[in-house]
Amino acid sequence: MSRFWVDKVSSLRPYVPGEQPVGQAVVKLNTNEHALPPSGAVMSAISSLTGEALRRYPDPTSSSLRSVIALREDLTSQQVFVGNGSDEVLAHLWAAYLADRPVMSVDITYGFYPVWSQLYGSTLTQCPLRDDFSIDSEALMNADGALVLANPNAPTGLALTRSQIEALVAANRNRLVIIDEAYYGFGAETAAPLIDDYDNLIVTRSLSKSHSLAGMRVGYALASPALVDGLDRIKDSFNSYPLDAVAQAASAAAIQDVEWFARASKVVIDSRNSMTEGLLEMGFDVLPSQANFIFTRPSRGSGPGLFDALRERNILVRRWEHPRISDWLRISVGTPEQTQVLLVAVREILERLE
Numbered sequence: 600m601s602r603f604w605v606d607k608v609s610s611l612r613p614y615v616p617g618e619q620p621v622g623q624a625v626v627k628l629n630t631n632e633h634a635l636p637p638s639g640a641v642m643s644a645i646s647s648l649t650g651e652a653l654r655r656y657p658d659p660t661s662s663s664l665r666s667v668i669a670l671r672e673d674l675t676s677q678q679v680f681v682g683n684g685s686d687e688v689l690a691h692l693w694a695a696y697l698a699d700r701p702v703m704s705v706d707i708t709y710g711f712y713p714v715w716s717q718l719y720g721s722t723l724t725q726c727p728l729r730d731d732f733s734i735d736s737e738a739l740m741n742a743d744g745a746l747v748l749a750n751p752n753a754p755t756g757l758a759l760t761r762s763q764i765e766a767l768v769a770a771n772r773n774r775l776v777i778i779d780e781a782y783y784g785f786g787a788e789t790a791a792p793l794i795d796d797y798d799n800l801i802v803t804r805s806l807s808k809s810h811s812l813a814g815m816r817v818g819y820a821l822a823s824p825a826l827v828d829g830l831d832r833i834k835d836s837f838n839s840y841p842l843d844a845v846a847q848a849a850s851a852a853a854i855q856d857v858e859w860f861a862r863a864s865k866v867v868i869d870s871r872n873s874m875t876e877g878l879l880e881m882g883f884d885v886l887p888s889q890a891n892f893i894f895t896r897p898s899r900g901s902g903p904g905l906f907d908a909l910r911e912r913n914i915l916v917r918r919w920e921h922p923r924i925s926d927w928l929r930i931s932v933g934t935p936e937q938t939q940v941l942l943v944a945v946r947e948i949l950e951r952l953e
């Protein structure tokens with residue numbers, strides 16, 4: 600607290616990201632980073648950058664990255680916006696389209712939505728998930744204000760189908776529907792093919808999870824040219840160069856390596872399936888995830904107890920104090936080896952409870 604803070608700074612309730620331990624040997628399953636290293640094509644793109652590319656300012660519009668994304672999605676570059684992580688893309692969406700307006704989301708979802716709502720003065724309504732944590736689409740059909748949903752949802756991992764999303768977008772033609780696809784690539788259907796038909800739909804993606812580039816900070820939005828234009832106006836009023844030259848080159852190479860993407864996603868999905876089966880065998884509740892994490896409740900003991908016992912064994916997972924989910928843990932899907940380490944540890948912890 601400083602006497603120089605403006606009022607707004609004292610009233611903010613900032614997002615608290617998962618812990619990034621420095622220099623400890625831990626099994627890190629707490630922030631949903633990809634289990635595998637990024638594509639070799641990413642590493643070559645980075646090492647072939649010249650000093651000249653760093654001496655000069657980067658392309659302020661990231662035009663070649665936008666066309667690489669457009670080509671993959673069968674859209675035009677005018678339908679693509681890129682930013683410094685999808686968090687920045689979402690923050691710009693809030694500034695351009697949700698500021699001082701009503702916004703609707705669900706009660707258990709990405710913790711940044713309430714933070715941006717507060718920062719930009721939106722009135723956020725959090726529609727409760729059903730008891731099984733599924734989204735009550737009926738209750739969102741006539742949303743009060745713009746609708747923001749993570750699909751798959753976080754931290755539940757449950758996804759709506761494309762036709763369920765289309766029903767929501769079609770029922771809310773005069774309201775924006777923002778679908779946060781941060782966990783694209785791990786099994787859920789994407790809403791991107793609807794972009795051409797619905798000018799009230801925005802899909803956001805991140806390269807952090809799908810392409811193992813959390814350290815690079817690249818995200819994007821797919822939307823109508825007019826919506827992208829609004830985002831560009833915010834971006835150019837904030838930071839002309841949100842993506843540095845390294846990030847532009849690396850992320851274009853990542854998106855072009857479709858073979859890596861298919862193979863790496865499959866490793867994660869297989870590892871997720873073994874983690875799910877192992878925990879189900881121990882009697883845990885495990886939601887059917889379409890993301891690179893699972894959401895689970897222990898069969899014996901408590902969520903906080905298991906969290907602490909894992910931590911003592913240097914295995915980091917994530918949990919929240921929210922009353923509906925205080926006994927649940929979110930565990931990122933690691934390599935097949937890490938999944939085995941986790942399952943062995945959980946089994947030992949349960950045995951000690953007997």
Ligand SMILES: *Cc1c(COP(=O)(O)O)cnc(C)c1O
Binds near residue numbers: 781804805
């Ligand atoms: C991780 C995550 C993001 C942010 O991703 P970045 O591109 O790393 O900023 C956005 N939304 C959800 C639901 C996430 O889980």
